[in-house]
Amino acid sequence: MKPSLSCLVFLLLLAPAFPSGAVPPPPPDDVRVVRVIDGNTVVVTPYGDPFKVRLSCSRAPALARGPAGEASQATLAQLVPPGTWVTLASSRMAGDGVEQAEILPAGSAQPVNLTLVEQGLALWDHRPDSLCDRQRYSQAERAARESRLGLWGAAPTTPGVRP
Numbered sequence: 001m002k003p004s005l006s007c008l009v010f011l012l013l014l015a016p017a018f019p020s021g022a023v024p025p026p027p028p029d030d031v032r033v034v035r036v037i038d039g040n041t042v043v044v045t046p047y048g049d050p051f052k053v054r055l056s057c058s059r060a061p062a063l064a065r066g067p068a069g070e071a072s073q074a075t076l077a078q079l080v081p082p083g084t085w086v087t088l089a090s091s092r093m094a095g096d097g098v099e100q101a102e103i104l105p106a107g108s109a110q111p112v113n114l115t116l117v118e119q120g121l122a123l124w125d126h127r128p129d130s131l132c133d134r135q136r137y138s139q140a141e142r143a144a145r146e147s148r149l150g151l152w153g154a155a156p157t158t159p160g161v162r163p
Helices: 003-017 067-079 112-118 134-147
Strands: 030-036 041-045 051-055 085-093 099-105
Touching: 030 067, 051 112, 067 112, 099 112, 112 134
Parallel strands: 051 099
Antiparallel strands: 030 041, 030 085, 041 051, 085 099
8 A cells, every 4th residue: 555545544544533523632631610619619520530629819709798709609600611621720739638729711821710800809819828920910909909890899799808
């Protein structure tokens, strides 16, 4: 057989492995969102057992805080709905055994953590041991505060959430 014909035969033999319309699996570092728990936490799975990931660098109000917590959860669910492939960046294990990470939707360069801070739906987490870009997060919080977005609004719906 000619080399080009043998290559064609080889490719035809591989064709059943990827049915038409099938999407190849994502890179090995990516995980799929299973569900959004609140504005701080999602459940993800690489292909096996699901596990929780807490957003690092930001702190959204708890669901028990009412409309502010619900708005953070709803926005996070819009940014990374169940089934979305995401990359966990700047991740590490917290003391309570829950992984903390910046979460980037596949193909995006901006973490959803930062988007929540920009929209005023979460505060920048000022902890000194943070692995995140302190300048980007502090600027995002300052801009949201100056624009009176979300938690920084003229009449915040959740007393006690503002720093």
